[in-house]
Amino acid sequence: MESSVAHTADQERQRRSRTSPWPRYDEAALGFRDYWYPAMASYKLRRRPIALRILGEKLLFIRHQGRCFAIEDRCAHRGMPLSIGRCEFPGTNTITCRYHGWTYDVGNGVCVAALTDGPDSPVVGKAKIKTYPTEERKGLIWVFIGDGAPPALEEDLPEELLRPDAVLGVRVTLRAGNWRLAAENGLDPSHAAYLHRNSWLTLFRKFPAAKTNVAPQIVDQWVGYTQTAPLMEADYPGLGVWPNGEWWKRPRKGSPTKTQLRLPGYLRVNPFPASGIVHFEWYVPVDERHHRYFQFSVKWTSGFKALQFRLAYWFWWRWLAHVQFNGQDARMVKFMDPFYAEEDGWKREKLYRPDVGLTAWRKHCHEHARAVQKIAGASDEPRAEIF
């Protein structure tokens, strides 16, 4: 049933794409393939394997002798989730399916034994599940969702993030809404100027009402802009002056904020939430209507200062910026999602001047994304033979 629905939805998607300036972006409800994505905090993965859905695929993360591995969470035999399996040969890096004992090498996905078919089972060395390259860096597990050999992680991450003196405060949450709406919200300069006025973070901070110059620039794979010439308040004919009555707020000091979005979908805001801190956020597609949201507060420092920053993150910035301020974004993305998912929002939306960054991003994705993740559906492989 579901595969046929997906199939029809696919045709619909094609039809709609014909008139779109960024058809590959329109098709990317499940994100872009052939990229590295953050999966979870390293400390979460201990003895117990952890199953996660990423870009619509089912993955199982396993730690063996300190190293992290990721495999398809689906036995090649009859599809049983391997997350309910066990390790039958302690000391080896294998996992055995709970149903009939097919045993896989977690490192390469090859079936190394079928315990219920004897050592001479023809399955051995032939059956195989998908494995996913992983890396552990900066306290996070990164996974490559794609085909073929992965590029170096460094190619997909900004150099500054991997530097030894980068200190990260991290928060991971599952959020409602398609990942593209979350990414567009991240880049979007104008919602900040209205939605976030009423946050704890901006309680005493004067905020521009509009940014008259938001021309996007593409620099080093980043699509973004630097805030200049802000409009602090204005007189709207027939309505009055806005904003108004914010006499207790002080103007923002320091350098202008630079907001930049990059494939396959992550954001850098420099500085945020305060001078000297850089904010990163990742929107990792889970399914068509949910994404996993990674927030990093990063400072480049070490020793006592690093500890000081960690404390400041955990006792102050995390709640103010990651929970409350970005919680306003979460709410918007959740409320906007039905319009795009059910009411043809990708065609019905009406964009305005501050959205030029957003359309630049969409075009950039259409032109440069390595590959589009397809909706899972009816397989076209020939029916399996018995081994």
Place this chain on the structure above:
Amino acid sequence: MESSVAHTADQERQRRSRTSPWPRYDEAALGFRDYWYPAMASYKLRRRPIALRILGEKLLFIRHQGRCFAIEDRCAHRGMPLSIGRCEFPGTNTITCRYHGWTYDVGNGVCVAALTDGPDSPVVGKAKIKTYPTEERKGLIWVFIGDGAPPALEEDLPEELLRPDAVLGVRVTLRAGNWRLAAENGLDPSHAAYLHRNSWLTLFRKFPAAKTNVAPQIVDQWVGYTQTAPLMEADYPGLGVWPNGEWWKRPRKGSPTKTQLRLPGYLRVNPFPASGIVHFEWYVPVDERHHRYFQFSVKWTSGFKALQFRLAYWFWWRWLAHVQFNGQDARMVKFMDPFYAEEDGWKREKLYRPDVGLTAWRKHCHEHARAVQKIAGASDEPRAEIF
């Protein structure tokens, strides 16, 4: 996904309609357009706007300086519900979208400011959301769901209901089941004779078992009939006499009951639940499987008598008629809905003699309904440009 499913469902609906005597009725799962509908009791709408789904559309009702307005609950920009918005310019009749501050004149739906794009924003005066004509009469908010200029409310309502001396007892509930099943239940003469025998209202009242003359008449846009020549009891061969053992019930006195149904879907029963009271009920489509049910008990009187009637309504008729008696109807409509929605009931049903009123109603709708409300789906508008 959903739009494509709706699309296929639409084709299905067309295919099925080819052999139907009332194809427009078959297509009207979401009701008929270009009519006035009751939305809610007036006293419910105060400072806080109220969002309602009517005929599948999302509406937002707002009260400003005592007057009631209804707008599309969807920002023209990126589809955000305006029900989470605010009024940023107290004293004006505007609402500002919570996301980027597009500000709409609630009276005409025109975007009068985009607070994050400055007073010279090209959006101003061009972007627009739908507005809905409303009227407040007899303690209710009425809304016109349709295109073009609405007719006078008087054209869609019976004159007697709007008379100054009409005193209304009102109950509003959300009920499961397509609105057509509810409407047909209202007109249906035979269910009353069986289902409602065992209600508190009819505990001491002898009820006809069948009405041998139920020929429908169309009078002044009303499809209905007057009960004549009732069959009080009969001998069913092989089964026995029925009804039987109701010796404690007394014959009904007074004039015969007149039951009449009218487009776009409301009923008048005169008298009900007692002599001197007229019952009205509206079946307002919410989505394909729910409707909002408005019940009015009406008496034409004033002064002390009006107060007396109000008390009688609240302490007696409301519970006996609107809650318990019509609650039996609600249960039937809910249980019947899966047959029509999932099991092709519109084709599989087998009608009998007392259903002639029902088929007269269906034909009447097919021929006279102003317009059929379409299932929301893929838009055919060209993709939006940036303003």
Place this chain on the structure above:
Amino acid sequence: MESSVAHTADQERQRRSRTSPWPRYDEAALGFRDYWYPAMASYKLRRRPIALRILGEKLLFIRHQGRCFAIEDRCAHRGMPLSIGRCEFPGTNTITCRYHGWTYDVGNGVCVAALTDGPDSPVVGKAKIKTYPTEERKGLIWVFIGDGAPPALEEDLPEELLRPDAVLGVRVTLRAGNWRLAAENGLDPSHAAYLHRNSWLTLFRKFPAAKTNVAPQIVDQWVGYTQTAPLMEADYPGLGVWPNGEWWKRPRKGSPTKTQLRLPGYLRVNPFPASGIVHFEWYVPVDERHHRYFQFSVKWTSGFKALQFRLAYWFWWRWLAHVQFNGQDARMVKFMDPFYAEEDGWKREKLYRPDVGLTAWRKHCHEHARAVQKIAGASDEPRAEIF
């Protein structure tokens, strides 16, 4: 909506079937028609009728004067479930629909009265609902789901089960997962050797690790095999000996176990769970993703020995075998179901040597099943006339 989705799903099913060696089996998501199925334990059906869904159809079981009847749980008039109806003529075997009083002879499904249309209603003798042949044997109600005259119950059941000295311990549960996955799990020789090692029943019992000879045989309509030449343990290169560390377990004594599956989907395991007891289990389709699971522990005995067996069943075998041991199966079927229902598992699965029994079963069903139960959908009957 739903009927059109089913229609598309149907086309999809056809397309997929083209390359399948057992297309009729692939289509049998709702099981096979024209067979007797167990419905419930006899003692459950008393005064109150009981509604059950079987092979996707809605049935209502009614007991009258000690006998059991089954009818379609859907009024011919407007589809109301008859399970909310009543008996208006005590002493007769009729049921009256709660909505308009159409009254059916429960024995033959014929409408014998329409209480709201008088004794001369043209509906009488013409309207009809489906009836289902039933039998009560061995403490169970059996129902024939099919068209035309049913074969004798004896034809669909093994003779030994109906013998007067067959004593049954019965358990009935509703389980998640398509019935075919449950049936295949029943026949499957290899999961037992791995999954069930860790059950209470096998705590002290040495279990073969693999069965090198699982060639299926078809004997008297049963597809099955007898366990021979088991492989108790083996050395898997690079992994080690498995199983291992089970020194406290004792080898199994007695004759080899015979496991056999038969149309329309039931299993016989002889002996199980202990010597002298034969296990039967039925997988009765409910809808595409659920089945009703009947477990019988059978011993042929009588008098005091029969009582002894009943006690042993209720205090020992029921918990050990039916609840805990087969509970492991239930979990597997539930976890495997999404792969087959949503991820095209019927094509993507990769079978191995011990699955030859399973493919023999599938081919047998394709060739010998009397009829495939169709997915309910758009009716092709002409639109009903008024009676």
